[in-house]
Amino acid sequence: xxxxxxxxxRGGPRHLARVVAAMWRLGIAEAMAYxxxxxxxxxxxxxxxxxxxxWHSLAEAGPIGDYGSADFVAYFVAAFLIRQLTASWxxxxxxxxxxxxxxxxxxxxxxxxxxxxxxxxLAALPVRMLLAAPLGVVVLIFAGEVRVDPGLHxxxxxxxxxxxxxxxxxxxxCVACLAFWLTSSTYLFELWLGLYMVLSGxxxxxxxxxxxxxxxxxxxxxxxxxxxxVELTIGRLSGPELAVGFALQLLWLAVFGAxxxxxxxxxxxxxxxxxx
Amino acid sequence: MSAGRGAGYYxxxxxxxxxxxxxxxxxxxxxxxxxxxxxxxxxxxGMAPLLIAVEHQGAVVGWSGWELVVLTGCFTLISGLFGALxxxxxxxxxxxxxxxxxxxVLLRPADALVLCLVTAFAPWRLIEALxxxxxxxxxxxxxxxxxxxxxxxxxxGMGLAGxxxxxxxxxxxxxxxxRAVQLQNLTFLMEALLDFARWPAQVFRGxxxxxxxxxxxxxxxxxxxxxxLLGRLAGGTVVTAMATSVxxxxxxxxxWTRSLRGYTxxxx
Amino acid sequence: xxxxxxxxxxxxxxxxxxxxxxxxxxxxxxxxxxxRREYSQVDAVKDLSFALGAGERVGFLxxxxxxxxxxxxxxxxxxxxxxxxxxVAGQVxxxxxxxxxxxxxxxxxxxxxxxxxxxxxxxxxxxxxxxxIDVRDYRRRxxxxxxxxxxxxxxxxxxxxxSLGERMKCELVAALLHAPxxxxxxxxxIGMDVAMQLSIxxxxxRYNVEHGATVIxxxxxxxxxxxxxxRILVIDGGQLRFDGSIEALTRRIRPLRRASVGADGMPTAExxxxxxxxxxxxxxxxVLDVEPDRVxxxxxxxxxxxxxRDLVVQDAPLEEVMRELFRREAGAERAx
Numbered sequence: 001x002x003x004x005x006x007x008x009x010r011g012g013p014r015h016l017a018r019v020v021a022a023m024w025r026l027g028i029a030e031a032m033a034y035x036x037x038x039x040x041x042x043x044x045x046x047x048x049x050x051x052x053x054x055w056h057s058l059a060e061a062g063p064i065g066d067y068g069s070a071d072f073v074a075y076f077v078a079a080f081l082i083r084q085l086t087a088s089w090x091x092x093x094x095x096x097x098x099x100x101x102x103x104x105x106x107x108x109x110x111x112x113x114x115x116x117x118x119x120x121x122l123a124a125l126p127v128r129m130l131l132a133a134p135l136g137v138v139v140l141i142f143a144g145e146v147r148v149d150p151g152l153h154x155x156x157x158x159x160x161x162x163x164x165x166x167x168x169x170x171x172x173x174c175v176a177c178l179a180f181w182l183t184s185s186t187y188l189f190e191l192w193l194g195l196y197m198v199l200s201g202x203x204x205x206x207x208x209x210x211x212x213x214x215x216x217x218x219x220x221x222x223x224x225x226x227x228x229x230v231e232l233t234i235g236r237l238s239g240p241e242l243a244v245g246f247a248l249q250l251l252w253l254a255v256f257g258a259x260x261x262x263x264x265x266x267x268x269x270x271x272x273x274x275x276x
Numbered sequence: 277m278s279a280g281r282g283a284g285y286y287x288x289x290x291x292x293x294x295x296x297x298x299x300x301x302x303x304x305x306x307x308x309x310x311x312x313x314x315x316x317x318x319x320x321x322g323m324a325p326l327l328i329a330v331e332h333q334g335a336v337v338g339w340s341g342w343e344l345v346v347l348t349g350c351f352t353l354i355s356g357l358f359g360a361l362x363x364x365x366x367x368x369x370x371x372x373x374x375x376x377x378x379x380x381v382l383l384r385p386a387d388a389l390v391l392c393l394v395t396a397f398a399p400w401r402l403i404e405a406l407x408x409x410x411x412x413x414x415x416x417x418x419x420x421x422x423x424x425x426x427x428x429x430x431x432x433g434m435g436l437a438g439x440x441x442x443x444x445x446x447x448x449x450x451x452x453x454x455r456a457v458q459l460q461n462l463t464f465l466m467e468a469l470l471d472f473a474r475w476p477a478q479v480f481r482g483x484x485x486x487x488x489x490x491x492x493x494x495x496x497x498x499x500x501x502x503x504x505l506l507g508r509l510a511g512g513t514v515v516t517a518m519a520t521s522v523x524x525x526x527x528x529x530x531x532w533t534r535s536l537r538g539y540t541x542x543x544x
Numbered sequence: 545x546x547x548x549x550x551x552x553x554x555x556x557x558x559x560x561x562x563x564x565x566x567x568x569x570x571x572x573x574x575x576x577x578x579x580r581r582e583y584s585q586v587d588a589v590k591d592l593s594f595a596l597g598a599g600e601r602v603g604f605l606x607x608x609x610x611x612x613x614x615x616x617x618x619x620x621x622x623x624x625x626x627x628x629x630x631x632v633a634g635q636v637x638x639x640x641x642x643x644x645x646x647x648x649x650x651x652x653x654x655x656x657x658x659x660x661x662x663x664x665x666x667x668x669x670x671x672x673x674x675x676x677i678d679v680r681d682y683r684r685r686x687x688x689x690x691x692x693x694x695x696x697x698x699x700x701x702x703x704x705x706x707s708l709g710e711r712m713k714c715e716l717v718a719a720l721l722h723a724p725x726x727x728x729x730x731x732x733x734i735g736m737d738v739a740m741q742l743s744i745x746x747x748x749x750r751y752n753v754e755h756g757a758t759v760i761x762x763x764x765x766x767x768x769x770x771x772x773x774x775r776i777l778v779i780d781g782g783q784l785r786f787d788g789s790i791e792a793l794t795r796r797i798r799p800l801r802r803a804s805v806g807a808d809g810m811p812t813a814e815x816x817x818x819x820x821x822x823x824x825x826x827x828x829x830x831v832l833d834v835e836p837d838r839v840x841x842x843x844x845x846x847x848x849x850x851x852x853r854d855l856v857v858q859d860a861p862l863e864e865v866m867r868e869l870f871r872r873e874a875g876a877e878r879a880x
Contacts, residue, residue: 047468054479064332194318204325285676292673296659303661379622380657384674385645537624
């Protein structure tokens with residue numbers, strides 16, 4: 001007895017758009033369900049605001065490098081908000097799924113698991129901004145003085161932020177993929193995070209590093225993921241510096257993006273071999 | 277059935293738990309090494325902002341370069357102790373809560389809170405603590421300063437108060453995680469804020485100063501011990517700092533007892 | 545058997561309520577939940593009363609969510625009762641005194657106490673320290689338990705490499721090293737194959753007989769309870785529905801005995817009506833439910849059938865008895 005062929009599924013862009021929309025809604029609902037975790041995460045990222053208090057009071061004795069108190073206010077508030085917009089937690093979610101074997105359920109769905117993670121992290125952004133933006137505004141009011149000088153460059157800010165977000169995502173995917181082979185890959189991410197805290201401009205503007213060191217640090221992916229968009233937003237970059245910054249972002253994005261895809265494919269093969 | 281729940285028993289318990297932690301860690305050799313190296317790297321890296329401030333300003337809120345070395349030594353020491361003693365126990369306890377295996381911990385014939393606080397150790401982080409000690413000695417040496425017996429005692433007392441305060445805050449977070457598993461993320465908050473103990477307390481003003489002295493007493497943990505060693509700590513401050521730590525511990529213990537009453541134990 | 549004079553477990557009017565947050569699906573509900581959380585109260589255990597003697601083997605039976613595990617956790621001191629009196633081994637469990645904790649042991653089939661990365665023997669050694677067991681006692685008990693359960697080789701391998709059955713055996717060793725007087729078992733054989741279930745059952749029975757430890761067992765596997773527990777407590781909806789032996793329950797709920805026989809010729813319909821209630825007839829097999837006092841007469845008739853063979857007379861299976869019990873309770877509750 002011959003079976004009827006399986007009905008042909010009509011894929012295509014319309015279907016994909018519906019799937020993406022559904023994931024977006026699910027992501028928002030998840031983001032709100034985890035509001036406690038969100039709130040705490042946001043409080044954690046008040047790190048730059050405390051740094052602000054610190055550097056602000058230090059700068060009262062005189063500007064540090066080319067940063068006066070007002071400059072620090074602009075810098076750290078921008079760093080706070082941009083950190084909110086560019087962070088993700090794929091590394092923990094994905095590594096846990098790989099380790100526990102839950103990834104199998106995701107692989108059974110007709111949508112790429114990485115897309116699922118991308119969407120749920122993207123969907124968290126509005127909620128995070130909703131909770132973080134008021135805090136940023138409050139700080140600005142409190143500080144009183146702020147020096148910002150963005151000009152037209154501000155129009156490019158969303159692009160820089162988007163690229164930074166993608167870069168962070170790719171790095172996290174790379175580290176998460178290591179979970180296909182290692183048991184504690186999240187530790188390696190904490191190593192990255194440690195480097196990130198200092199070298200990205202999160203704890204202190206990278207331009208304040210000693211001259212030679214600053215030049216090197218500003219070429220690293222950490223700076224591309226935070227320092228560059230921040231400096232762009234507050235108008236500290238000249239035309240040529242903008243161009244270099246964007247070029248670096250695209251370069252690192254290409255590097256980590258390719259690495260992520262490669263690790264993913266190799267990892268899936270290893271995953272399947274074990275029969276998880 | 278012996279009746280004594282004395283110090284000897286608890287010491288043996290801690291020893292047994294230490295042995296288990298080390299054995300378990302040795303099973304994951306990569307994690308063992310990366311954790312050890314991470315601790316030191318992180319310490320070194322974290323000094324960067326402070327170094328930058330010193331380079332630009334010479335002295336930071338009245339603390340000269342070598343005085344800041346002593347401060348950094350105090351920080352590294354406390355940070356190493358935190359990473360070796362408090363952090364692993366907190367994380368493991370939270371794992372137990374998530375997996376529902378806290379039940380087994382609570383069934384052991386010893387004080388439940390002590391059991392949770394000794395449930396895991398990371399002894400390799402003590403290398404960091406030793407490094408901190410080295411920095412302190414180096415800094416004091418360069419300053420040509422030899423603290424008197426009383427000053428040493430105050431410094432030790434302040435250090436102890438700092439560690440106890442950290443334990444207390446950890447317990448508060450543990451109690452919170454009984455209520456909602458997501459609140460476990462508060463440990464990230466705690467660790468992030470801990471980083472600010474690198475800076476002299478004088479850098480913070482007003483509201484933040486209050487928070488960092490009485491709520492999460494970073495000042496107590498690093499600035500006060502350093503000031504004691506440098507002979508700058510007033511006796512009154514020692515008393516208030518001790519009082520703060522004791523206060524936090526009492527609050528933590530009370531909250532813990534209440535949390536146990538409301539323990540719902542993850543369903544099977 | 546047990547001695548009621550000094551009961552191992554005494555429960556009077558035990559109640560436990562939980563506050564559960566109500567969360568509905570949908571974006572609107574999630575938004576509302578951000579601002580205001582709604583709670584509802586769940587009665588997990590309602591007015592439970594019973595007493596168990598030392599050395600008894602007792603089974604808690606009941607559907608999921610009936611309150612069996614909650615009761616077990618209150619008995620072991622993990623949960624605070626909302627109200628009621630509770631004494632286990634003469635102590636109040638919630639006080640969690642060391643003497644109490646050293647007199648009891650809880651084994652949960654779905655959660656492990658053994659350290660995952662290390663061989664079981666390391667956890668045994670750790671438990672020796674935790675329960676302050678004298679070294680010689682420890683050696684002796686370890687040898688006894690290890691040989692009883694045959695885990696001598698298995699206990700030296702990392703726990704994560706062991707099969708489910710091997711793991712459970714090691715869990716039992718870890719739980720019994722401190723010679724507890726009362727052993728709580730929560731779903732100990734869950735997920736295991738029949739052979740392993742049998743060997744665990746046999747071990748528990750033997751341990752109870754040899755050491756006189758009171759055993760309280762909850763299990764979804766009726767065979768575990770039927771084979772192991774002369775006395776059962778049926779808990780449903782947080783309340784005690786029945787306390788007694790399985791035979792007594794069966795007598796009460798399904799008093800009819802089930803007689804089955806293989807035969808080439810079947811009795812007529814009128815004859816069958818005389819004998820009892822027909823469960824199944826045809827394809828060479830006849831199964832009847834018969835009044836207990838009519839069994840001898842019916843057996844004679846059945847044996848007289850042409851080609852009679854394989855005669856079996858037994859109580860209704862426990863599963864059916866339980867189902868009938870819950871059906872009746874549900875019916876009683878629905879009626880005003």
